[in-house]
Amino acid sequence: MTVPSWPATLPQAFLKDGYSEEEADNLLASNVSVGPAKVRRRTTSDVYPITGSMMMSEAQRQIFRSFVQADTKDRAIAFTFPDPHGGSALLVRMRQPPSYAAIGISWRVQIALEVLP
Secondary structure, X not given: OOOOEOOOOOOOOOXXXXXXXXXXXXXXXXXXXXXXXXXXXXXXXXXXXEEEEEEEOHHHHHHHHHHHHHHOOOOOOOEEEOOOOOOOOEEEEEOOOOEEEEEOOEEEEEEEEEEOO
């Protein structure tokens, strides 16, 4: 099965305003009877969240909605997405449904992703 790719007709980067990313919480702590908890890494491959928004025209919003519904099967399938830092494409999955806010004749689309290993 081919991994879907972010459509080239959509914006290729998040707006700087409102963009955020978090480091993965990759530690597992186990309580012991005496002394500090034992701590270890959960895995060597982290999943970490990134969130941002994009300005889209009505036509782009429709392309985006179609991509989410058809290509990612309502967010169930991972897809490749342009790296916000300019590297090679990332494999991501949507963490929650996107939200849309009308701004004049454009749409501000908020997208929450998790970057997969």
